[in-house]
Amino acid sequence: MALLDENRLLPVDQGVRALARALYDAVKNAPIVSPHGHTDPRWFAQDAPxxxxxxxxxxxxxxxxxxxxxxxxxxxxxxxxxxxxxxxxxxxxxxxxxxxxxxxxxxxxxxxxxxxxxxxxxxxxxxxxxxxxxxxxxxxxxxxxxxxxxRPRALFKRFNIEVIATTESPLDDLKWHKMISESGWDGRVITAYRPDAVTDPDFEGFGDNIEQFCALGGQSSTSFDAYLDAHRDRRGYFKSFGATSSDHGHRTAATLNLDRAGAKALYDKVLAGQADAAEREAFRAQMLTEMAKMSVEDGLVMQIHPGSWRNHSTPVHQRFGRDKGYDIPTRTDYVAALKPLLDAVGEEPDLRVILFTLDETSYARELAPLAGVYPCLRLGPAWWFHDSFEGMWRYREMITETAGFYNTVGFNDDTRAYLSIPARHDVARRVDAGFLANLVATGRLSEEDAYEVIQDLTHRLARQAYKL
Amino acid sequence: MALLDENRLLPVDQGVRALARALYDAVKNAPIVSPHGHTDPRWFAQDAPxxxxxxxxxxxxxxxxxxxxxxxxxxxxxxxxxxxxxxxxxxxxxxxxxxxxxxxxxxxxxxxxxxxxxxxxxxxxxxxxxxxxxxxxxxxxxxxxxxxxxRPRALFKRFNIEVIATTESPLDDLKWHKMISESGWDGRVITAYRPDAVTDPDFEGFGDNIEQFCALGGQSSTSFDAYLDAHRDRRGYFKSFGATSSDHGHRTAATLNLDRAGAKALYDKVLAGQADAAEREAFRAQMLTEMAKMSVEDGLVMQIHPGSWRNHSTPVHQRFGRDKGYDIPTRTDYVAALKPLLDAVGEEPDLRVILFTLDETSYARELAPLAGVYPCLRLGPAWWFHDSFEGMWRYREMITETAGFYNTVGFNDDTRAYLSIPARHDVARRVDAGFLANLVATGRLSEEDAYEVIQDLTHRLARQAYKL
Amino acid sequence: MALLDENRLLPVDQGVRALARALYDAVKNAPIVSPHGHTDPRWFAQDAPxxxxxxxxxxxxxxxxxxxxxxxxxxxxxxxxxxxxxxxxxxxxxxxxxxxxxxxxxxxxxxxxxxxxxxxxxxxxxxxxxxxxxxxxxxxxxxxxxxxxxRPRALFKRFNIEVIATTESPLDDLKWHKMISESGWDGRVITAYRPDAVTDPDFEGFGDNIEQFCALGGQSSTSFDAYLDAHRDRRGYFKSFGATSSDHGHRTAATLNLDRAGAKALYDKVLAGQADAAEREAFRAQMLTEMAKMSVEDGLVMQIHPGSWRNHSTPVHQRFGRDKGYDIPTRTDYVAALKPLLDAVGEEPDLRVILFTLDETSYARELAPLAGVYPCLRLGPAWWFHDSFEGMWRYREMITETAGFYNTVGFNDDTRAYLSIPARHDVARRVDAGFLANLVATGRLSEEDAYEVIQDLTHRLARQAYKL
Incomplete structure (x- = not known):
């Protein structure tokens, strides 16, 4: 008896299933491209059991x-x-x-x-x-x-991982990444720049983080200009360890584009601990636009992951700390929220901003229409609670007609559960194969095109979108 | 010619349909467990045609x-x-x-x-x-x-009802329930505690209701402490007529957890008729938390039914009164709204709070993630306008992957239309059978498990969740 | 090789497909009734290549x-x-x-x-x-x-168009419509009254528009009374060119029903350019109710198309002007928004208001419950980005159970892309045929009824709803 059905997640109609199976077979052994995730680089550095x-x-x-x-x-x-x-x-x-x-x-x-x-x-x-x-x-x-x-490295090969990105804080010295690169091992493990600890005034230890951050970035002061320069420096440092992207996990997608004087004044107030909730949100919003402007300069692909109310239960947070399963999605607006950033840099030919959501109502209403016109925007895959059969299916159904396939970026596993990585990519490939087979069976896509699109969705789009 | 197709609501694919049919057959004659509804206890008391x-x-x-x-x-x-x-x-x-x-x-x-x-x-x-x-x-x-x-009692047997709950105001003397229990009839008809008339300051006759309520609850005053004691008393009285649950139909899911002095002051202002709209909403919010705390004491299962804008047309309301089909669902937030209650008692091991919604966007975004972590939370079935084939199917599709089956509570018919009760339970059983068969056919559930789950969904979860 | 699959968009299950095909065949050659669109009347007037x-x-x-x-x-x-x-x-x-x-x-x-x-x-x-x-x-x-x-007229016949409505500003002199009617050509091309240019204070040139509008309407002043009379006059003029409907494209569905003095004061302030954003929104809201009241008088069917954030990118708007693909849907409320209008005239037996949405979350939650009780309300078809296979399918799935088929109005192509009109109506007919066949296959509709409903959805409901 097997735990897995070999035709799992494929359409139930036998005719459609046969085509879906053939499409899936064409990519089931394709290498894993994992441009966003949370595996621990220490695993690959030390290769301990x-x-x-x-x-x-x-x-x-x-x-x-x-x-x-x-x-x-x-x-x-x-x-x-x-x-x-x-x-x-x-x-x-x-x-x-x-x-x-x-x-x-x-x-x-x-x-x-x-x-x-x-x-x-x-x-x-x-x-x-x-x-x-x-x-x-x-x-x-x-x-x-x-x-x-x-061991981690053996599994890396066995899982057929072509490249995997981890996610680090700008305060991280990337020592495990350094150790990997110095080890001579040929597995491609890259980092990604996740500056929430120094862009979100509500992050634990924000003031200390800024100080440490500016120093790490070779700045002797923590002025706003020095702070921005520290970002430039750290982004460069992260790029030297393969980073091709930054990642931003604010509660909302709010952006703002203040003039320089306004931004400085806001920064000073935030740093002095005198900013109220609206001003702290304004600072996060301003920093998304600053990051986008730096992306225009240095080419890092920007990822925005909004909409999670982190650590929702105060008693559980106090008892067990962060990330204990109490992160709850909330309603998320993109149309008003992103306008300041988009007005500022949305037409820049070399900018790329990948949007994620936990609020599926935004797929067809906001995200597909936005990505279907703004040249800088792409849509990340079905995220977190929606990294699932039904979640991915709804994603394709609600996004494809308006944004097409080519404004999406393939699959992210986004996980720290190393052993689940092959399973997650396998689920995505099966869902996509089934979705495409269904399009063919209903005359919405030619079979020839379907064989091309399944390759795009499995690895080509991820490489292109993340510049891998 | 029949009015009903014997395979109605089962999947169209013949292979899947055969399994769905078998699963349905396993429960089609199971007794009806009806833990939430609006039949008139007088019917069962008087048994008149x-x-x-x-x-x-x-x-x-x-x-x-x-x-x-x-x-x-x-x-x-x-x-x-x-x-x-x-x-x-x-x-x-x-x-x-x-x-x-x-x-x-x-x-x-x-x-x-x-x-x-x-x-x-x-x-x-x-x-x-x-x-x-x-x-x-x-x-x-x-x-x-x-x-x-x-006659009502004969139909009760014919419909194979194991237990049915009615819903009464705390001002109700439960005389029909008394008459049923004194009649020696063996049909199990229980009540449920629905205190909106005395917890919602916008309810018709609120001030008078409070006075009558405190007196009924054996209180000589209507102070906040006496008012809360009256609740305790009436809840006990309802429990003596079989009640295992309370039910709360506010327009929003807002909760609040004021300190005692603040709560008393708010109550006094509301009772004096001097509270503005925000304060009246705050009182409803506070009372949900008070009711949850009493549930921790007395074990009544709490049901929250938010999101309906009652009596939307003013002219129709004036001409025909309440409940004339003009109740319109509205957007409903749970994440911010429930936090005060959940921070107060959300980790209590013996508390059970069942959430309903008329806003399907909250299924996957808010309700499943909340119920998938808070031990006190369970999700009520697809409600009201969603008590339908498509409504139930969307419910399962959007909830199951994050909350599983075991954070749901089976089916409620929630009806005053007595003759529709068997039909409604039958629809739920068919939808669940079809849903499970589809999971089996796509390798997401074993056939063996499906036969167990269909029993859970049909009656076991309802009995457990409502302590029946 | 063909570009089109002859069974495109029909269900994949062979049994269901056969019935869907038969239903589709019953209407595939039915004439096109196009009660809402944006073709250029000049085409039909001049009939140039x-x-x-x-x-x-x-x-x-x-x-x-x-x-x-x-x-x-x-x-x-x-x-x-x-x-x-x-x-x-x-x-x-x-x-x-x-x-x-x-x-x-x-x-x-x-x-x-x-x-x-x-x-x-x-x-x-x-x-x-x-x-x-x-x-x-x-x-x-x-x-x-x-x-x-x-040429346009030849294609009109070839496309089998029974009637097509264009959309004009009240400032339009309808000269092309006049030319059509004077030409003796028997194609039925009618206009529709779209007064946004004179009801939306944020419309380009609003003040000038009002002046021109009142003059066109035979008014010597631009007072509020004269302004309303100008509407009456222009509506009558549009009716003389076949108009049976008005159309309103505000960003929200907000309505308001001020007393006469309040409405006049608001109008004066708006016209003086002294109204702030909330007051300008209030004026749009008030005007929806005024238009509804005029519809009670003159019988024009009212269409409300809210929810689009027009010209979202400021730089693109500045560089290329309006309507450059940067119209992005936003979250849209109907329940609170429409209440003032509905309280005023919602029970009028001869009023008809057709609601559209770009926010699909409102289908099951708000629009179907509203249209399922208010006698004046009907639901327009899946609109704009949702004028698609999946969009139409979701529309039927989310609306039918609560509003039925008879509170919907058939299909609108809503397009300026003349050559796409047959394709768009064909898609709608296929989706409806597939949807109905699926209902029959799952025992929710008799086959006999399905053959009647497909005719209703293809042309009867459009004629009835738009009084064509």
């Missing part, structure tokens, strides 16, 4: 622990560390058993598909995970992790 | 008369009584003929499916209702209603 | 040039004239080659379908447009345009 199954697959995966918690499992039972150093489960087997016992909660979710994909293709399981098989799973995975072919 | 066909099926059903009115039929012609006592049609046959003549308006609507289901399975019709068959329908239904097997 | 292929199919079609521009093609290269008179390509063949070279951008878009439809059915091509075939296309189309059967 992964820890136990729970540390690999449960404790760090917010998709997994949020679902268990939603049904009453305390985060402590899953080994999530407490801020106050209070007790949290450390026995990997106990955590694993709890996870296995609740595995039915993941029925029909993407997590289930990603996990089963890893269980079957990486570890060779053919019986589903459950309370009954928990220990067997734990033992076999533990053992596998000791083998050389399960 | 229903009046004429128009009084049973047309005049009280806002789905029906709103559609006729949208095409120009005056509400008076449908027997809807006027507030000023002006003339309104009282001849059941005339009303029925008008309805029959416009029956084509219901093509492809859920009302059509519910009505045809009752016409065929309860009354034995096999020719569609139309102007030509109107009199025959009227005569045969009139006659049927005189028979003992058409 | 169309200019070169680029002037016919590329330069004036914002769907086409916006997509090319989104991939970096300067608007100048497509012959779009500059406001400052700067250089813009005038060589039709060069423009055409650029278009042909980028034709892959249109894969899976409605533009591709409309263009291929014209290429095959009007010009007889059977090889796709591409860089390789660009010159052959250009030559053959150029030659065809010289032939008498390619």
């Amino acid at each position: 992964f820890a136990d199954p729970a540390q690999l697959l449960v404790t760090p995966d917010h998709y997994v622990f949020r679902m268990l918690h939603s049904q009453g499992v305390p985060l402590e039972s899953l080994g999530v560390p407490r801020v106050d150093g209070g007790a949290s489960e450390t026995d990997g087997r106990k955590i694993w058993r709890c996870f296995a016992q609740h595995y039915h909660l993941f029925r029909a979710t993407p997590s289930r598909l990603w996990l089963d994909h890893a269980f079957e293709t990486v570890f060779g399981f053919d019986t589903p995970l459950s309370a009954a098989t928990a220990d067997d799973y734990y033992d076999r995975i533990s053992q596998a992790l000791t083998r050389p072919e399960m | 229903f009046a004429d066909p128009a009084q049973l099926l047309v005049t009280p059903d806002h789905y029906v008369f709103r559609m006729l009115h949208s095409q120009g039929v005056p509400l008076e012609s449908l027997g809807v009584p006027r507030v000023d006592g002006g003339a309104s049609e009282t001849d059941g046959r005339k009303i029925w003929r008008c309805f029959a003549q416009h029956y084509h308006l219901f093509r492809a609507t859920p009302s059509r499916l519910w009505l045809d289901h009752a016409f065929e399975t309860v009354f034995g019709f096999d020719t569609p209702l139309s102007a030509a068959t109107a009199d025959d329908y009227y005569d045969r239904i009139s006659q049927a209603l005189t028979r003992p097997e058409m | 169309f200019a070169d292929p680029a002037q016919l199919l590329v330069t004036p079609d914002h769907y086409v040039f916006r997509m090319l521009h989104s991939q970096g093609v300067p608007l100048e290269s497509l012959g779009v004239p500059r406001v400052d008179g700067g250089a813009s390509e005038t060589d039709g063949r060069k423009i055409w080659r650029c278009f042909a070279q980028h034709y892959h951008l249109f894969r899976a878009t409605p533009s591709r379908l409309w263009l291929d439809h014209a290429f095959e059915t009007v010009f007889g091509f059977d090889t796709p447009l591409s860089a390789a075939t660009a010159d052959d296309y250009y030559d053959r189309i150029s030659q065809a345009l010289t032939r008498p059967e390619m």
Whole structure:
């Protein structure tokens, strides 16, 4: 018995499925181009074995622990560390058993598909995970992790990764990236510039971050001009480690284009800690436009990821810290929000800005119409909670008619769950194959074109959009 | 000729349909668990025959008369009584003929499916209702209603209802529920606590309601403390008639968690009639949190039904009163709105809050992500205008990947149209069977799991979620 | 080889497709009823040959040039004239080659379908447009345009147009319409009243427009009363050229119903150029209600087309003027916005107001519930970016269950691209046939009813709704 259906996610109509299968077969072994993600560069630098199954697959995966918690499992039972150093489960087997016992909660979710994909293709399981098989799973995975072919670099090759981007703060010294490049290993691991820690006044330690940042950028002062120069410097430094993009995770997509005096005054107020909520938002907004202007100069592709209310539960945030599954999407406007940036640089021929959303209502209403006319705009793939079969299908249905395929940028896995990367790209390829086959079957695309488009969606558009 | 297709609402692909049919067959005769609805307890208390066909099926059903009115039929012609006592049609046959003549308006609507289901399975019709068959329908239904097997209690058994909840105001003395329980009849009819009349300052007669309410709750004063104690008392009284839930129908999902002094001051201002619109909204918001806190104490499951702009047409409201089909859904936020309540009690292990929406954009963006992490939250079924094939399908498609099946609570019929109850549950079972079959056919769920999930969705989750 | 699949857009399941095909066949040759559009009445008045292929199919079609521009093609290269008179390509063949070279951008878009439809059915091509075939296309189309059967009136007959409405400003003297009617030609071309230039204070030249408008309307003053009388007069004048409708393209759906004194004061302030943004919006809102009241008097069907942020890019607007593909949809509210108008005249038996939207989230949440109860309201078809296969399908799925078919008004092509009209109506007929066949296959509609409904959707509802 297999965990995976070989025709999973393909259309149910047999005629359409046959074509979808053929399209999928044309790309199933194509290399993985992963231009946006959150794997740890340390893995590739040190190439050390992964820890136990729970540390690999449960404790760090917010998709997994949020679902268990939603049904009453305390985060402590899953080994999530407490801020106050209070007790949290450390026995990997106990955590694993709890996870296995609740595995039915993941029925029909993407997590289930990603996990089963890893269980079957990486570890060779053919019986589903459950309370009954928990220990067997734990033992076999533990053992596998000791083998050389399960180390990060070996998996990189096995997963057929052509290039993978990590994401770092401008305060990062990129030492792991340096170690990778000095190691002589031929895997292509690049960084990306994520300056939220120094562009978002609400980020923890913002004032200290600015000071450290300007110093790192070779600036002796923290004036606005020095601060902008520090960005230029750090962007250059990131580019020297392969970065081709920057990434911006503000709560909204607000942009602003103040004159220089206004921007300086705002910066001074923010830095002095005297800015109110509207002014702090204005600063984030202004910085998106500043970043776009620097992109015109240095060619970094800009990614805007708005719309997540981070750390929504105050008590959970206080108890466990950031990124504990409590990031909740919110309604997100793009049309008014992006106008200042677009009026400033939207027609620049060499600028590229990739927009993401967690608010699907903006696909057909705002994002496709914007990307379908502004030369600088492209649309990122279905993101986060929408990195799923239905999410991707809705994305294609709502975007393609207005923006076409060529204003999209292929797939991003956007993950820190290393073992899920092949599964995620596989899901995207299957959805695209099914979507294209359906277009052919309904006379909206020729079969010949479909074979070309599936290559575009699988790797060509990602390389072009991210200048890889 | 039948009015109903025996494979209605099942997927069109023959392979998928066969599995869907098998899944449906596994639950089609399962008992009806109806944890939220608006049937009249008097029916079950008195067990009197229903009046004429128009009084049973047309005049009280806002789905029906709103559609006729949208095409120009005056509400008076449908027997809807006027507030000023002006003339309104009282001849059941005339009303029925008008309805029959416009029956084509219901093509492809859920009302059509519910009505045809009752016409065929309860009354034995096999020719569609139309102007030509109107009199025959009227005569045969009139006659049927005189028979003992058409009385409320007989239908209760025939419909295979395991338990049904009605909804009452805290000002209700529950005399019909008392009469049912004293009658020795074994049908399980329970109440639910719906305090809008005393928590919403914009409710008609709010001041008087509070006075009556505090007195009913054994309080000699109407101070805020006495008011809260009256809630505790009435909730206990409702529990003694089987209530396991409360229900809250505010226009928004706003919540607030003021300190005690602030809450008292707000209450005093509201009670004095001196609160402005924002303060009246704040009071409703505060009361949702107060109710949640009481739920932590007494275990009542809390239901929040926001997002309806009630009685939208002022002239119609003045002429015909409340609930005349003019309730229009509005955009509804949950992420900011619920935060105060969730920060206060969202991690309480024994709290359960069921969220409903009329704004489908919140399914994938807000509700599934919220319910997929907060242990107290569950999602109510597709509601009101979305209690339909497409509505339910979109609900499953947009919610399942992020919240799974186990953060949902099965089906609610939410109706006062008694004869439509079997039809409504049948629709839900068919949609779920089709949805699950499609998951199996696309490799997203094992067949074995599908047979388990269909039982969960049909009755197990409803019993668990509502503590029945 | 054909450019078009004869079963395009029909459901993939063979059984459902057969029924869809039969339904489609029943209406594929039905006459075109086009109650809302933007063809140029001059074409029908003068019946002159169309200019070169680029002037016919590329330069004036914002769907086409916006997509090319989104991939970096300067608007100048497509012959779009500059406001400052700067250089813009005038060589039709060069423009055409650029278009042909980028034709892959249109894969899976409605533009591709409309263009291929014209290429095959009007010009007889059977090889796709591409860089390789660009010159052959250009030559053959150029030659065809010289032939008498390619003139506007001949195409009118060939396209089987029963009636077509154009759209004119109240400042228009309707001379082309006069010329048509005096020509003795039997094609039915009617106008529609689009008063934005004199109801929207933000319209270019508003003050001058008002002066000219009142004079045209036979008024010696521009007082509010005279202004309203001028509307009455011009509406009457438009009716004498066949107008049965007015059309209103405000950014929002806001309405207002001030008392006479308040409305006059607002008008005076607006006319004096002293109104702020909120007051200018209030004036637009007030004028929607005034227009509705006049519709009660004179019977013109009112169309409200809100939700587009026109000319979003300031630099592009400055360089190329209005309507250059930079109109971006925005979130649009109807429930609060329309209440003043609906409270004023929403129950008037002879009023008809047709609502359009670019915000699909309003379909199921707001528009279907509103149209499903207010007797004056009807829903326009899927509009603009949603005039597409997926757009129409979502429209039917989200509207039908609550509003039924009979609160919709059939199809509008809403286009200035004359050659696309048959293709657009054909797409609508195919989508409707497929949608109905799917309802039949899932037991939600009888086959007999489906054959009646397809006629309703194709032409009957349009004639009824627009009083044609």
